[in-house]
Amino acid sequence: MAKSKIKFICANCGFESLKWLGKCPSCDEWNSFSEELVEERKASVKKSAHAKEVKTLDSITELSEERIKFGINEFDRVLGGGIIHGSAVLIGGDPGIGKSTLVLQALAKLKEKVLYVTGEESLRQIKLRAKRLNITSTNILLLAETDLDLISATIKDVEPAIVVIDSIQTVYLPDLDNAPGTVTQIRECTNFIMQFAKKTGFSALIIGHVTKEGVIAGPKILEHIVDTVLQFEGERNHSYRILRATKNRFGSTNEIGIFEMHEDGLEEVKNPSEIFLSERDENVNGSVVTSSIEGTRPVLLEVQALVTPSNFGNPQRVATGFDYRRLSILLAVLEKRANLRISAHNVFLNMAGGIRIEEPAVDLAVCCSIASSYLNKPAKTEMLIIGEVGLGGEIRSVSHIEKRIQEAEKLGFSSVVLPKNNLKSIKQNNKIELIPVDSIIKAINIVI
Numbered sequence: 193m194a195k196s197k198i199k200f201i202c203a204n205c206g207f208e209s210l211k212w213l214g215k216c217p218s219c220d221e222w223n224s225f226s227e228e229l230v231e232e233r234k235a236s237v238k239k240s241a242h243a244k245e246v247k248t249l250d251s252i253t254e255l256s257e258e259r260i261k262f263g264i265n266e267f268d269r270v271l272g273g274g275i276i277h278g279s280a281v282l283i284g285g286d287p288g289i290g291k292s293t294l295v296l297q298a299l300a301k302l303k304e305k306v307l308y309v310t311g312e313e314s315l316r317q318i319k320l321r322a323k324r325l326n327i328t329s330t331n332i333l334l335l336a337e338t339d340l341d342l343i344s345a346t347i348k349d350v351e352p353a354i355v356v357i358d359s360i361q362t363v364y365l366p367d368l369d370n371a372p373g374t375v376t377q378i379r380e381c382t383n384f385i386m387q388f389a390k391k392t393g394f395s396a397l398i399i400g401h402v403t404k405e406g407v408i409a410g411p412k413i414l415e416h417i418v419d420t421v422l423q424f425e426g427e428r429n430h431s432y433r434i435l436r437a438t439k440n441r442f443g444s445t446n447e448i449g450i451f452e453m454h455e456d457g458l459e460e461v462k463n464p465s466e467i468f469l470s471e472r473d474e475n476v477n478g479s480v481v482t483s484s485i486e487g488t489r490p491v492l493l494e495v496q497a498l499v500t501p502s503n504f505g506n507p508q509r510v511a512t513g514f515d516y517r518r519l520s521i522l523l524a525v526l527e528k529r530a531n532l533r534i535s536a537h538n539v540f541l542n543m544a545g546g547i548r549i550e551e552p553a554v555d556l557a558v559c560c561s562i563a564s565s566y567l568n569k570p571a572k573t574e575m576l577i578i579g580e581v582g583l584g585g586e587i588r589s590v591s592h593i594e595k596r597i598q599e600a601e602k603l604g605f606s607s608v609v610l611p612k613n614n615l616k617s618i619k620q621n622n623k624i625e626l627i628p629v630d631s632i633i634k635a636i637n638i639v640i
C-alpha cells in the first residue's frame with residue numbers, strides 16, 4: 193500500500209532530504225527547502241499486473257510530424273518549426289519579463305481554437321493586455337481557473353488545439369494535500385497536463401516563473417517531464433528579449449529568437465547584427481566587433497573592455513555576458529604571450545546589448561579589446577575580428593567561417609581578421625579583405 197511520508201524538497205532542483213537543510217547540496221541554493229508530503233511506493237510487482245505486448249522498432253509506423261505554426265518567425269524557429277500536436281512546452285522566465293505577452297501575441301494569428309487558462313490575472317487584465325497588443329482574435333477562449341480538475345473538464349468540453357496554462361505555479365490538483373506552488377503540486381500538475389495532452393491531442397504551452405530566491409518552485413524540476421523547455425530572458429533595463437530552447441525533443445536547442453519589447457508588445461528582431469552594433473561609438477579605446485554564431489545565424493556584436501590601473505589590493509575582473517574563467521585565461525595569455533602587463537590592472541569586459549556569448553570564436557576579439565584599452569589606442573573600426581585563442585597565444589580555427597564573413601560583408605565591414613587555418617575552408621570569392629593571423633601578437637599589431 194502507498195505510504196505517506198514527510199520530506200523536505202529543494203524548490204529549485206527537486207533534491208529530497210529527510211531533514212531541513214539551509215543550503216541545497218545538489219544545486220547550492222540557499223533557503224530553498226520546504227516540507228512536503230510524499231507518497232512512497234514499494235518496488236515490487238503487483239499481483240494484478242500482467243505483462244504487455246512489446247513491438248520491434250521496424251514494425252512501428254511513422255507518424256508524420258504535425259506542427260502548428262504560430263506565424264511569428266522567431267518563436268516558430270526556436271520551437272523547431274512550430275508546436276507538435278500533443279506535446280508540452282514549458283516557457284520559463286523571470287516575472288515581468290514578458291512571457292504572457294509573448295504567448296498572447298503568438299496565439300493572435302492562429303486559425304485554430306485556443307484555450308487560455310489564467311490563474312494569475314483576471315479576464316479583464318488579459319483583455320487590457322490584448323487591447324494594448326491590438327489583438328482581436330475570436331479564436332482565443334479565456335478561462336480564469338486554478339483547479340486542474342475543472343480545467344481538464346473544460347478542455348474536454350471545448351476541444352481546443354492549444355491550451356495555455358498561465359502559470360503552472362497557480363494551478364493545483366485538489367486530490368493532493370499540498371498547496372499550489374509547492375514542488376509536489378507543480379510536478380504532479382505538469383505530469384497530469386502532459387499525459388492529458390498526449391491522450392487528448394492538444395498542445396500545451398505551460399508558463400512557469402523562475403525566481404532567484406527559489407521561493408516558488410522553479411521550472412528546473414519540470415525540465416525532464418516536458419518535451420520542450422524555452423527560456424525567455426533579458427535584462428529588465430534593456431528592451432531586448434531572447435528566447436532560447438534549453439531542451440527540445442522535436443528540434444535543435446541551438447536556435448535563439450530575438451525580440452524587442454515596445455509599448456505595444458514584442459517585435460521580432462530580424463537582423464540582430466544591426467541592433468547590437470547600432471549604438472557603437474567607433475573611436476573609443478577598447479571597442480571591437482566580432483561575430484558569434486547563435487543557432488544557425490551569425491550575429492555581429494560589439495565587445496567592450498575597460499582596463500584601468502588598480503591602486504590598491506587585488507585588481508578587479510568583471511565580465512558581463514562572458515565567462516569569467518575564460519576571461520582569466522585570456523588575461524594570462526595576454527600577459528605571457530603578448531607581453532601586456534595587465535596583472536596590476538582592473539579589467540571590465542562587456543558584451544554590448546545584454547547578450548551572453550559562450551562561443552570561443554570571440555576570444556581574439558576579447559583579447560584585442562582588452563589590448564586596445566590597455567594601450568589607449570582605438571582598434572581599426574572597419575575590421576571584424578574572429579578567432580579562438582590557445583594557451584600558447586596561437587589563433588585556432590573556428591566553425592562556420594563563410595557565414596561569418598558573409599554577414600560582415602553585408603554590414604559593410606572592409607576586412608576580417610581570421611585564423612590562418614580557416615583560409616583553406618573558404619571556397620567562395622569575397623569582396624571583403626581577409627587578413628589571416630596565426631598568433632595573438634600579430635593580431636594585436638594589425639588591429640591596433
Ligand code: TYD
Binds near residue numbers: 291294
Ligand atoms: P508580462 O507579459 O505580463 O510578463 P510575465 O508574464 O513574464 O510576468 O509583461 C510584463 C512587462 O512587459 C510589463 O512590465 C509591461 C511590459 N509590457 C510592455 O512594455 N509592452 C507591452 O505591450 C506589454 C503588454 C507589456
Ligand code: MG
Binds near residue numbers: 291292293312358
Ligand atoms: Mg504573466
